[in-house]
Amino acid sequence: MIYRNTRQRKEVYEAIKGVNKHLTAEQVMAILKEDNKKVGLATVYRNLNYLSENKLIRKFEENGVVFYDGNPEPHDHLHCVVCNKHFDIPSLVKDKDLSRIENEWGFKVEDHFMTYEGVCENCRKK
Amino acid sequence: MIYRNTRQRKEVYEAIKGVNKHLTAEQVMAILKEDNKKVGLATVYRNLNYLSENKLIRKFEENGVVFYDGNPEPHDHLHCVVCNKHFDIPSLVKDKDLSRIENEWGFKVEDHFMTYEGVCENCRKK
DNA sequence: TTATAATTGGAAATAGTTCTCAATAAGAGG
DNA sequence: CCTCTTATTGAGAACTATTTCCAATTATAA
Numbered sequence: 001m002i003y004r005n006t007r008q009r010k011e012v013y014e015a016i017k018g019v020n021k022h023l024t025a026e027q028v029m030a031i032l033k034e035d036n037k038k039v040g041l042a043t044v045y046r047n048l049n050y051l052s053e054n055k056l057i058r059k060f061e062e063n064g065v066v067f068y069d070g071n072p073e074p075h076d077h078l079h080c081v082v083c084n085k086h087f088d089i090p091s092l093v094k095d096k097d098l099s100r101i102e103n104e105w106g107f108k109v110e111d112h113f114m115t116y117e118g119v120c121e122n123c124r125k126k
Numbered sequence: 127m128i129y130r131n132t133r134q135r136k137e138v139y140e141a142i143k144g145v146n147k148h149l150t151a152e153q154v155m156a157i158l159k160e161d162n163k164k165v166g167l168a169t170v171y172r173n174l175n176y177l178s179e180n181k182l183i184r185k186f187e188e189n190g191v192v193f194y195d196g197n198p199e200p201h202d203h204l205h206c207v208v209c210n211k212h213f214d215i216p217s218l219v220k221d222k223d224l225s226r227i228e229n230e231w232g233f234k235v236e237d238h239f240m241t242y243e244g245v246c247e248n249c250r251k252k
Numbered sequence: 253t254t255a256t257a258a259t260t261g262g263a264a265a266t267a268g269t270t271c272t273c274a275a276t277a278a279g280a281g282g
Numbered sequence: 283c284c285t286c287t288t289a290t291t292g293a294g295a296a297c298t299a300t301t302t303c304c305a306a307t308t309a310t311a312a
Contacts, residue, residue: 002257002258003258004258006259006260024299025300038261039261040260042300046301097218104215106246107244107245108244108245109204109243111243116227116233117236117239119234124234130279130288132289134291151269165292166291167292168270
Protein backbone atom coordinates (compact mmCIF):
# COMPACT_ATOMS: atom_id res chain seq x y z
CA MET A 1 0.00 0.00 0.00
CA ILE A 2 1.69 3.14 -1.21
CA TYR A 3 0.04 6.28 0.07
CA ARG A 4 -0.44 9.04 -2.42
CA ASN A 5 -0.28 12.72 -1.87
CA THR A 6 -3.34 13.85 -3.72
CA ARG A 7 -4.57 17.38 -4.12
CA GLN A 8 -7.68 16.51 -2.11
CA ARG A 9 -5.75 15.02 0.79
CA LYS A 10 -3.52 18.06 1.02
CA GLU A 11 -6.46 20.44 0.88
CA VAL A 12 -8.38 18.62 3.62
CA TYR A 13 -5.29 18.72 5.80
CA GLU A 14 -4.67 22.41 5.10
CA ALA A 15 -8.27 23.23 5.89
CA ILE A 16 -8.20 21.73 9.37
CA LYS A 17 -4.58 22.49 10.26
CA GLY A 18 -5.13 26.22 10.11
CA VAL A 19 -8.11 26.27 12.46
CA ASN A 20 -7.59 25.87 16.19
CA LYS A 21 -11.12 24.68 16.79
CA HIS A 22 -12.86 21.34 16.79
CA LEU A 23 -14.58 20.77 13.48
CA THR A 24 -17.13 18.30 12.22
CA ALA A 25 -16.66 16.74 8.80
CA GLU A 26 -19.41 18.99 7.45
CA GLN A 27 -17.63 22.06 8.77
CA VAL A 28 -14.40 21.00 7.08
CA MET A 29 -16.42 20.55 3.91
CA ALA A 30 -17.79 24.08 4.30
CA ILE A 31 -14.32 25.57 4.71
CA LEU A 32 -13.15 23.83 1.56
CA LYS A 33 -16.17 25.05 -0.35
CA GLU A 34 -15.59 28.59 0.84
CA ASP A 35 -11.99 28.41 -0.37
CA ASN A 36 -13.16 27.09 -3.72
CA LYS A 37 -11.43 23.78 -3.18
CA LYS A 38 -13.48 21.10 -4.86
CA VAL A 39 -13.48 17.92 -2.76
CA GLY A 40 -16.30 15.41 -2.55
CA LEU A 41 -17.91 14.77 0.83
CA ALA A 42 -16.96 11.09 0.83
CA THR A 43 -13.38 12.10 0.17
CA VAL A 44 -13.43 14.56 3.05
CA TYR A 45 -14.56 11.75 5.35
CA ARG A 46 -12.01 9.36 3.93
CA ASN A 47 -9.16 11.78 4.40
CA LEU A 48 -10.14 12.91 7.87
CA ASN A 49 -10.04 9.26 8.86
CA TYR A 50 -6.80 8.77 7.02
CA LEU A 51 -5.21 11.76 8.73
CA SER A 52 -6.33 10.76 12.21
CA GLU A 53 -5.20 7.18 11.72
CA ASN A 54 -1.82 8.57 10.79
CA LYS A 55 -1.83 10.87 13.81
CA LEU A 56 -1.67 14.08 11.82
CA ILE A 57 -4.93 15.22 13.39
CA ARG A 58 -7.14 13.89 16.19
CA LYS A 59 -10.63 12.50 16.10
CA PHE A 60 -12.94 12.35 19.09
CA GLU A 61 -16.59 12.51 19.92
CA GLU A 62 -18.78 14.27 22.39
CA ASN A 63 -22.50 13.77 22.85
CA GLY A 64 -22.73 11.66 19.75
CA VAL A 65 -21.04 14.24 17.53
CA VAL A 66 -17.69 13.45 15.94
CA PHE A 67 -15.08 16.20 15.86
CA TYR A 68 -11.70 16.54 14.24
CA ASP A 69 -8.94 18.57 15.78
CA GLY A 70 -6.02 19.97 13.78
CA ASN A 71 -3.79 19.77 16.84
CA PRO A 72 -2.21 16.30 16.92
CA GLU A 73 -0.72 16.70 20.41
CA PRO A 74 -2.57 14.81 23.16
CA HIS A 75 -4.44 17.30 25.30
CA ASP A 76 -7.42 17.10 27.62
CA HIS A 77 -10.90 18.41 26.98
CA LEU A 78 -13.23 20.38 29.15
CA HIS A 79 -16.85 20.04 28.11
CA CYS A 80 -19.38 22.46 29.55
CA VAL A 81 -22.74 20.76 29.96
CA VAL A 82 -24.52 24.12 30.16
CA CYS A 83 -23.34 25.99 27.06
CA ASN A 84 -22.09 22.78 25.41
CA LYS A 85 -18.78 24.37 24.41
CA HIS A 86 -15.51 22.55 24.78
CA PHE A 87 -12.05 23.79 25.61
CA ASP A 88 -8.58 22.33 25.24
CA ILE A 89 -6.19 22.26 28.16
CA PRO A 90 -2.68 20.81 28.44
CA SER A 91 -2.94 17.21 29.51
CA LEU A 92 -2.92 16.42 33.21
CA VAL A 93 -1.85 12.84 32.48
CA LYS A 94 1.53 12.11 34.03
CA ASP A 95 4.18 9.67 32.90
CA LYS A 96 3.80 8.28 36.39
CA ASP A 97 0.19 7.37 35.58
CA LEU A 98 1.24 5.61 32.41
CA SER A 99 3.90 3.52 34.11
CA ARG A 100 1.45 2.70 36.86
CA ILE A 101 -1.00 1.36 34.29
CA GLU A 102 1.79 -0.63 32.73
CA ASN A 103 2.93 -2.08 36.06
CA GLU A 104 -0.46 -2.81 37.53
CA TRP A 105 -2.34 -3.94 34.45
CA GLY A 106 0.34 -4.86 31.97
CA PHE A 107 -1.21 -2.36 29.57
CA LYS A 108 1.11 -0.28 27.37
CA VAL A 109 -0.51 3.12 26.83
CA GLU A 110 0.05 4.75 23.45
CA ASP A 111 -2.50 7.53 23.52
CA HIS A 112 -5.19 8.93 25.76
CA PHE A 113 -8.49 10.76 25.46
CA MET A 114 -9.60 12.63 28.54
CA THR A 115 -12.79 14.61 28.87
CA TYR A 116 -13.82 16.46 31.98
CA GLU A 117 -17.48 17.33 32.09
CA GLY A 118 -18.80 20.19 34.15
CA VAL A 119 -19.58 23.89 34.09
CA CYS A 120 -17.32 26.49 32.56
CA GLU A 121 -16.28 29.79 34.08
CA ASN A 122 -18.74 31.78 32.04
CA CYS A 123 -21.76 29.65 32.84
CA ARG A 124 -20.92 29.54 36.54
CA LYS A 125 -21.16 33.33 36.74
CA LYS A 126 -24.78 33.25 35.67
CA MET B 127 -42.43 16.10 35.34
CA ILE B 128 -43.11 13.04 37.47
CA TYR B 129 -40.98 10.05 36.55
CA ARG B 130 -42.73 6.74 36.46
CA ASN B 131 -41.39 3.38 37.43
CA THR B 132 -42.60 1.29 34.56
CA ARG B 133 -42.06 -2.40 34.06
CA GLN B 134 -39.94 -1.69 31.00
CA ARG B 135 -37.70 0.79 32.77
CA LYS B 136 -37.07 -1.61 35.60
CA GLU B 137 -36.35 -4.47 33.23
CA VAL B 138 -33.85 -2.45 31.19
CA TYR B 139 -32.11 -1.43 34.37
CA GLU B 140 -32.03 -4.97 35.73
CA ALA B 141 -30.68 -6.27 32.44
CA ILE B 142 -27.65 -3.99 32.45
CA LYS B 143 -27.05 -3.81 36.20
CA GLY B 144 -26.38 -7.53 36.45
CA VAL B 145 -23.69 -7.58 33.77
CA ASN B 146 -20.24 -6.20 34.46
CA LYS B 147 -19.50 -5.59 30.83
CA HIS B 148 -20.00 -2.76 28.42
CA LEU B 149 -23.10 -3.33 26.35
CA THR B 150 -24.51 -1.77 23.24
CA ALA B 151 -28.22 -1.00 23.08
CA GLU B 152 -28.70 -3.99 20.79
CA GLN B 153 -26.99 -6.26 23.29
CA VAL B 154 -29.24 -5.04 26.08
CA MET B 155 -32.16 -5.74 23.78
CA ALA B 156 -30.85 -9.28 23.23
CA ILE B 157 -30.56 -9.94 26.97
CA LEU B 158 -34.13 -8.81 27.49
CA LYS B 159 -35.35 -11.01 24.68
CA GLU B 160 -33.48 -13.98 26.09
CA ASP B 161 -35.14 -13.42 29.47
CA ASN B 162 -38.53 -13.18 27.80
CA LYS B 163 -38.95 -9.56 28.80
CA LYS B 164 -40.90 -7.79 26.10
CA VAL B 165 -39.57 -4.27 25.60
CA GLY B 166 -39.55 -2.37 22.31
CA LEU B 167 -36.24 -1.27 20.85
CA ALA B 168 -37.12 2.43 21.00
CA THR B 169 -37.99 1.98 24.66
CA VAL B 170 -34.65 0.33 25.34
CA TYR B 171 -32.91 3.33 23.81
CA ARG B 172 -35.12 5.76 25.70
CA ASN B 173 -34.47 4.09 29.01
CA LEU B 174 -30.75 3.66 28.55
CA ASN B 175 -30.60 7.38 27.92
CA TYR B 176 -32.89 8.07 30.85
CA LEU B 177 -30.77 5.91 33.16
CA SER B 178 -27.49 7.47 32.12
CA GLU B 179 -28.88 10.99 32.40
CA ASN B 180 -29.89 10.08 35.91
CA LYS B 181 -26.46 8.62 36.63
CA LEU B 182 -27.71 5.12 37.35
CA ILE B 183 -25.56 3.79 34.53
CA ARG B 184 -22.88 5.32 32.30
CA LYS B 185 -22.83 5.95 28.59
CA PHE B 186 -19.67 6.34 26.55
CA GLU B 187 -18.39 5.68 23.08
CA GLU B 188 -15.33 4.16 21.55
CA ASN B 189 -14.50 4.02 17.85
CA GLY B 190 -17.95 5.23 16.91
CA VAL B 191 -19.76 2.60 18.96
CA VAL B 192 -21.91 3.63 21.92
CA PHE B 193 -21.71 1.50 25.05
CA TYR B 194 -23.63 1.45 28.29
CA ASP B 195 -22.04 0.40 31.54
CA GLY B 196 -24.04 -0.85 34.53
CA ASN B 197 -21.40 0.50 36.91
CA PRO B 198 -22.29 4.14 37.71
CA GLU B 199 -19.01 4.88 39.49
CA PRO B 200 -16.54 6.98 37.49
CA HIS B 201 -13.71 4.73 36.40
CA ASP B 202 -11.16 4.84 33.62
CA HIS B 203 -11.07 2.72 30.51
CA LEU B 204 -8.27 0.85 28.84
CA HIS B 205 -8.90 0.19 25.20
CA CYS B 206 -6.69 -2.30 23.40
CA VAL B 207 -6.22 -1.29 19.77
CA VAL B 208 -5.11 -4.81 18.84
CA CYS B 209 -7.87 -7.07 20.18
CA ASN B 210 -10.31 -4.13 20.51
CA LYS B 211 -11.36 -5.17 24.02
CA HIS B 212 -11.76 -2.68 26.81
CA PHE B 213 -11.14 -2.95 30.51
CA ASP B 214 -12.24 -0.95 33.52
CA ILE B 215 -9.72 0.29 36.04
CA PRO B 216 -10.18 2.48 39.13
CA SER B 217 -9.87 6.10 38.14
CA LEU B 218 -6.45 7.70 38.25
CA VAL B 219 -8.03 11.15 38.41
CA LYS B 220 -7.07 12.92 41.63
CA ASP B 221 -9.02 15.53 43.57
CA LYS B 222 -5.89 17.59 43.14
CA ASP B 223 -6.42 17.50 39.36
CA LEU B 224 -10.00 18.66 39.75
CA SER B 225 -9.13 21.59 41.97
CA ARG B 226 -6.32 22.49 39.62
CA ILE B 227 -8.77 22.65 36.73
CA GLU B 228 -11.05 24.78 38.87
CA ASN B 229 -8.27 27.16 39.91
CA GLU B 230 -6.57 27.50 36.56
CA TRP B 231 -9.55 27.46 34.22
CA GLY B 232 -12.48 28.31 36.45
CA PHE B 233 -14.10 25.07 35.32
CA LYS B 234 -16.08 23.04 37.87
CA VAL B 235 -15.69 19.35 37.05
CA GLU B 236 -18.70 17.15 37.72
CA ASP B 237 -17.73 14.00 35.89
CA HIS B 238 -14.94 12.62 33.77
CA PHE B 239 -14.44 10.13 30.97
CA MET B 240 -10.93 8.83 30.54
CA THR B 241 -9.80 6.36 27.94
CA TYR B 242 -6.26 5.12 27.60
CA GLU B 243 -5.52 3.54 24.25
CA GLY B 244 -2.76 1.03 23.79
CA VAL B 245 -1.96 -2.67 23.88
CA CYS B 246 -3.19 -5.03 26.56
CA GLU B 247 -1.15 -7.60 28.43
CA ASN B 248 -2.43 -10.49 26.37
CA CYS B 249 -1.72 -8.89 23.01
CA ARG B 250 1.76 -7.80 24.09
CA LYS B 251 2.75 -11.39 24.73
CA LYS B 252 2.16 -12.35 21.13
C1' DT C 253 5.77 6.87 -21.27
C1' DT C 254 3.52 3.18 -19.50
C1' DA C 255 1.61 0.26 -16.07
C1' DT C 256 -0.31 -0.36 -11.63
C1' DA C 257 -3.28 0.34 -8.15
C1' DA C 258 -4.52 4.08 -4.81
C1' DT C 259 -7.81 7.54 -4.87
C1' DT C 260 -11.76 10.08 -6.22
C1' DG C 261 -16.85 11.68 -6.89
C1' DG C 262 -21.55 11.01 -6.57
C1' DA C 263 -25.13 8.29 -5.66
C1' DA C 264 -26.95 4.64 -3.12
C1' DA C 265 -26.73 1.92 0.94
C1' DT C 266 -26.16 1.35 5.77
C1' DA C 267 -26.60 1.58 10.67
C1' DG C 268 -27.74 3.39 14.75
C1' DT C 269 -30.80 6.27 16.85
C1' DT C 270 -34.70 9.34 17.33
C1' DC C 271 -39.32 10.73 16.15
C1' DT C 272 -44.40 10.21 15.49
C1' DC C 273 -48.66 9.24 17.30
C1' DA C 274 -52.28 6.62 18.98
C1' DA C 275 -52.83 3.42 22.87
C1' DT C 276 -51.58 2.24 27.53
C1' DA C 277 -50.83 2.61 32.32
C1' DA C 278 -48.37 4.80 36.60
C1' DG C 279 -49.20 7.65 40.27
C1' DA C 280 -51.79 11.52 42.60
C1' DG C 281 -55.91 12.93 44.72
C1' DG C 282 -60.41 12.38 46.00
C1' DC D 283 -61.20 1.86 44.81
C1' DC D 284 -62.18 5.08 41.04
C1' DT D 285 -60.85 8.94 38.09
C1' DC D 286 -57.86 11.99 35.91
C1' DT D 287 -53.68 13.52 34.07
C1' DT D 288 -49.88 12.82 31.49
C1' DA D 289 -45.55 10.08 31.29
C1' DT D 290 -44.50 6.17 28.82
C1' DT D 291 -44.86 2.67 25.42
C1' DG D 292 -44.64 0.03 20.74
C1' DA D 293 -44.04 -0.19 15.95
C1' DG D 294 -42.71 1.61 12.15
C1' DA D 295 -41.28 5.66 9.62
C1' DA D 296 -37.92 9.14 9.42
C1' DC D 297 -33.53 10.85 10.03
C1' DT D 298 -28.58 11.65 9.79
C1' DA D 299 -23.91 10.85 9.75
C1' DT D 300 -20.93 7.93 7.63
C1' DT D 301 -19.51 4.24 4.54
C1' DT D 302 -19.73 1.64 0.38
C1' DC D 303 -19.96 0.90 -4.56
C1' DC D 304 -17.97 1.31 -8.89
C1' DA D 305 -16.38 3.34 -12.95
C1' DA D 306 -13.22 7.12 -13.99
C1' DT D 307 -9.09 9.42 -12.68
C1' DT D 308 -4.38 10.15 -11.43
C1' DA D 309 -0.05 9.68 -8.43
C1' DT D 310 3.97 7.17 -8.39
C1' DA D 311 7.47 3.67 -9.72
C1' DA D 312 9.89 1.60 -13.33
